[in-house]
Amino acid sequence: MRRTTSVLQRYGSALLLALVAPAVPAQTAAAQLERGNGPEPSTLDAHRCQEVACGNVLRDLYEGLVTEDAQGRLVPGMARSWTVSADGRTWTFTLRERLRWSNGEALDAAQILASFRRAFAPATAAPFGELFDALDNAQAVQAGRLPPERLGVAAPDAHTVVFTLNRAASLPALLTLPIAFPVYLPAVTQYGAQHTQPGRLVSNGAYRLRAWTPQANLLVEKNPQFHDAAAVAIERVRFHVTEDAAAELQRFAAGDLHITEVVPPQPLAALRRRFGAQLRLSPYVGAFWLGLNLTKPPFRDGVCAAPPCDDKALALRRALALAVDRDKLTRYVTGLGETPAYGIVPPGIAGYTPAAMPWAKLTQAQREQRALALYRHAGYSNDNPLVIELRYNTSTPHRRLALAVAAMWRQTLGVQVRLRNEEWKVFVQNRKQRAITQVFRGGWIGDLPDARNFLAAFGSDGPLNWMGYDDAGYRQRLARADGAHSEAARNAWLRAAEQRLLNDNAAIPLYFYTSKHLVSERVRGFQANALDRHASRWLSLSP
Structure with missing residues (x-):
């Protein structure tokens, strides 16, 4: 970065x-x-x-x-x-x-x-x-x-x-x-x-x-x-x-490490049989999402004051979000207790009720039908497919996830996705600069159990706003949260800010983390x- x-x-x-x-x-x-x-x-x-x-x-x-x-x-x-x-x-x-x-x-x-x-x-x-x-x-x-x-x-x-x-x-x-x-x-x-x-x-x-x-x-x-x-x-x-x-x-397994940073996606039952009590899974305050570069085509513009909105860039962003089957991702690709995400702030933060994308309760078939309509509204079709690059840092789990998402976009919409993996420092540099990125691996691990910690980066043009999201209404809601005189009022304004962010589809939430170590x-x-x-x-x- x-x-x-x-x-x-x-x-x-x-x-x-x-x-x-x-x-x-x-x-x-x-x-x-x-x-x-x-x-x-x-x-x-x-x-x-x-x-x-x-x-x-x-x-x-x-x-x-x-x-x-x-x-x-x-x-x-x-x-x-x-x-x-x-x-x-x-x-x-x-x-x-x-x-x-x-x-x-x-x-x-x-x-x-x-x-x-x-x-x-x-x-x-x-x-x-x-x-x-x-x-x-x-x-x-x-x-x-x-x-x-x-x-x-x-x-x-x-x-x-x-x-x-x-x-x-x-x-x-x-x-x-x-x-x-x-x-x-x-x-x-x-x-x-x-x-x-x-x-x-x-x-x-x-x-x-x-x-x-x-x-x-x-x-x-x-x-x-x-x-x-x-x-x-x-x-x-x-x-x-x-x-x-x-x-x-x-x-x-060879005895060269005492602690692993992660555990690769594998059937959980097999991991438990192989490693027993050495496998440590627990709840984790973290969210994984895909970021979209809002400063350049094809995702530029399209901030929505209140849905429904009729903007082609917004329609495209929403189509990509709808076309991802999160249940399949967490069941077959990640598979270690992660839960599907339809928001940015993970559950489990005291006093905070997370927001969710407006279509979160639809069936996956309904989502895909709506995704295809929005994709066509944005000007894309089988004859004129969207060609985009999905960028991620070198990692086996991230590669598997990128392959799965690319396959879902291709199957549901006909999108042609180029996958690009980069060494970590190169990846974070490119993500921060917003010059060559289109879709990229994002997410946030909580620095403290507070909803604002997950939302603050989107409220300024700082080094953590990798999407380049720029919305006065969002910033206003964060400011109202900061000036609130009670914790309940603060959380209500933070939830309103999260909902606005989700309505704009500035990012595509995929799942909420579990911590996993051997x-x-x-x-x-x-x-x-x-x-x-x-x-x-x-x-x-x-x-």
Whole structure:
């Protein structure tokens, strides 16, 4: 989801540093946890991370003011305690004594303040900045309208950090995100973008970076300066690049991995017979959808104030959404407990009733009949078929899904689909730039259990609005939600915003996730949680 530079330019120095990193002594290999981690992390700059692959590593390397335990509950991190004012707009965090960076230097409130200012500076382009819309002046600072010094964060003394909000909001959960981790600014000043490389990256979490071999693995080792180092059981953790889920499963079966990032689509009964209790499936706050580039033909324009709407671009988008048989996708293609999705916000968020596409209750036959009529209304037919490109990042499950969707569009409508898979960093770059994309793999994994977390990206022209959705009515509903004086009113306005988004068919929801991992019997402390976060500090390995 970022810039365009060559792989050699971006990772050449990383490769050299990885090659000269010290080897792990063979006699201590038993103390090492081997984790599958999906694609190559796009960055280890905490303020610029926006996907699961880098988040998994960063949660081992860093700790925020607040963190999460193995069950996903909020617990003290750098801060030993915090308080909130009666109006819910001022949060005060008191730091632990003697906090240290991994290089042994002291870490105090002034450095945390400076790190927050760097995170929201326009040059950083932090993708999760828009989630901090309640933080005073955060949006204006990130847009360059105000200097970073005007950000609503202060450090009145070495042990206190104070946040000022523009409305009552719950802040602690946001402080578990990588954008809120403290970055060691002297290294940023000295090395620039290369401060994330082994030997240069200075962190404050349970682990420190030891080696990074691009497209292979990252190795982290226990950080003796961490305030709770005595409780960290595992000495080293190796995060493996595992874009091929089938190959990842085979590596687990061979004993090369203790934990997989995913499980490839296979009959569930067969997986249970083969792996038994090592197969871990649980509810997960995440949604998978296909994005449509609304800034270019054939999907441009067609925002609908209130259905029904008579616009060819909108008709085409709706036809593609209707033609997908989600029951077949979740039963035969994904097949590991996923549920069909007709909205963007997944179920299970307290107090929120998700919206759904207006035709969600139709039978699949009725949907396909309507899809064909809309397709023809948009100007397409067997003699003049739509030719589009469906882009996805390299992954066995994503390829299977793309093939299935392409087949459904071809069979129901006659659409000719070109499939294009790309290495993760190339894929996210292209998706962010909206220059060559048409249809692409999208989706969102919750950063916190809040409906707004799934909807915020569509409300601005930020780096996460991959579709280029631009609707004043949608933004107005988000604003009304932000200004609501009760949780019920807030959720009602968020639902109205989601419904408007769905009426416009800016994205095509497909299914809601389950978390799925294979976990070795040797691993202790791995617990299911709604956000599927499993920091290595809470795990241990039995002999």
